[in-house]
Amino acid sequence: MNKPELLAPAGNLEKLKTAINFGADAVYLGGSKLNLRAFADNFTTEELKEGIEFAHSRGKKVHVTVNIFPHNEDLIGLEEYLIELKNIGADAILVADPGIILAAREVVPEFEIHLSTQANCLNYKSALFWHKIGVKRVVMARELSLKDFKELREKLPETCDIEAFVHGSMCMAYSGRCMLSNYLTGRDANRGACAQPCRYKCHLVEEKAPGEYQQITEDIDGSYIMNSKDLCMIEHIPKLIQAGINSFKIEGRMKSSYYVASVVKAYREAIDKYIEDPENYKFNSKWMEYLVKPSHRTYTTGFYFDEEIKQHYESSAYIRNYDIVGIVRNYDKRTHIATIEQRNKVYNGDIVEVLIPKGDNKTIKLQDMRKTNGKPIDSAPSAQMIFTIKCDEVLNPDDMLIKSKVQ
Template identity: 50%
Template sequence: MREVELLAPAGDLEKLKIAFIYGADAVYIGGEVFGMRSAAKNFSKEDMIEGVEFAHSMGKRVFVTVNIIPRSEDIDALTDYIKELSEIGVDAVIVSDAGVFNIVKKVDPNMEIHISTQASTSNYIAANFWYNQGAKRIVTAREMSFEETKQLRENTPEDMDIEAFIHGAMCMSYSGKCVISNYTTGRDANKGSCAQSCRWKYNLVEEKDGEYENVLDNEDYQFFFNTKDLCMIKYIPQIFDSGITSLKIEGRMKTAYYVATTVRAYRMAIDAYYKDPENWEFNPMWLDELKKGSHRDFSTGFFLDRPGKNSNNYESASYIRNYDFIGIVRDVLDDGYIIVEQRNKMSVNDDIEVIGPYKETMFTTILEMYNEDGEPIESAPHARQIVKMKLGIEVDKNYILRKPIIKG
């Protein structure tokens, strides 16, 4: 069976390592310049070197986004940046602009190039054009269906990779080409500074005889640009059948907890398909796990059909959060205690859940906690507080602790 790549976002070095530990085959990252997510923490040169070394030690790969739409004034610095990426040994660069493509070919003819979703590749003629120029991979436009993707696959060379977003935030504009942020905030979405103005609350009005009347009388419909998140975990067989070779998760600005939970769920679903493709059945637990991370309501985007009115959330742009990420295991001691780095407040006697890579969700209770001076404590309220604790189960490094948010 053809294997697929599970491609995860990594906004910083911690997220990169978590992505690989929890089952990603590759990650995509941004440097400090020339990427489409300038608000993410992103990677310094030193972090990028460490991240690439960590990935290669595990037989994994690192792709770097260079997918802005540059101006002529950017060219000299961009050329130097490509040289730096080549020296670091990144596995591929993701580009959307023909000029950037040519710079990469000139600086390092052997560097693997992926054509970004920003290039809006939605047909096999365009895909073959990029392949003939030397591109190894096409990241398809997010507006493609399974059938359209299958047609593209059937009319392109077998050694050309097809990458598609299968989970995460959707853009209301075609393949991310949006200027609302530029207009409302002066932040250029096409140079990595999108303010997500589409998530804001608006009134839609129509001019009639010099007066403005509300088009939408119902106030519950004022978030009319606000798209739901994409989630395709129910459709793993269709993904394989369509010819997609890389399954991409959106979210370089999301937390390490989001990366871990999302990668872990899709890893389980994909591995279950590898094990028995003929009898693969969707496990509702995988979707439950995705819902335990911060998310919006889910949709299937364009994969099954053109989105209709149910593809947007008109009532609110807020994320749904049902669980708090409370800590990550940094060390396991010989005496049965563990060292945890706190991320949200936790207390003795809290009933919690623990997740680990390639493991089922575990349920336990915090039995004891001690501060760095070895003194017993009842709670850990301080950000990134280092805590020694005992749980009712055995865990390992990089396991994640979470607890339900009590509402009411």
């Protein structure tokens, strides 16, 4: 049985390091050009070099998205950019457009190419076509069932890897290939600038009766008729592994470091537990607890099991049960003083949970909060301020402090 790769999103350098520290085997990210998250922080060349060095020093990989559908003007400098990515050590590029694949084969023929889900590959014949022209891995469209994946693995050569999304936001269009944003706002989703109009609140109005809203669900306040639920396959890890999927992909380059840490932790533990002893594997409810605490929408299994309702009509708002309030930067075992970098306002005396890469999370009380000059404080209100606490529980750098919204 092959152990699948756990592939995590990295919207910036901090998230890259978080993903790897919490157990990702690889990360995918956007560089300075040609990726579908134009409004993510993305990576400068220097940040990309640092991120690749960080990943490689820990035996992990970095995949760079070059997955827009380019117009002619987008191709300017393409070859130079691909050469740069190869030279600084990126492990693979994710591509949706045949023209970019052609350019890569010409100037960096040894570069590993992964077909982006934006290419909407839905069957083994298409996957074989892409594989024969140089694609090592096919990120399949999200509209496939588990049965489809099993058939893919049976009919594709072992040299062709299969990657599948297992968690995160879904799109009402075929794997994100949507024109709504371009038509309604002038922002082209296929060039990285989606305004997410599918999340807008909609009413049905008849042309000759302006102002007369028609009820289209039982909710009289309107309906989010295109608002997809979030994908979550944490309860079906054995079936995904048995289907022969090589890489489990988590969506979320625009999500927080807390989201990345918590989701990666859940899937890492579940995958490892199954691989360790398939015969005695049991789902652990704590993995779902990790997934419902950070920001998310109502969960669905998407198309894997032909679930009928994949949309959430009442609201497009995220469910947010917990906030990240700080990241541990240092802990002095002699004095029991922890140095914390603030992420959201937190108060002296607050009860917080410590999210750690391995093992069960722990709960501590914030005590003796002080500024770095030693002055006592009642709260840490300023963004990214550094403060200290007294904590007998040993903490480690990069542990995350999270706080329930209900105290």
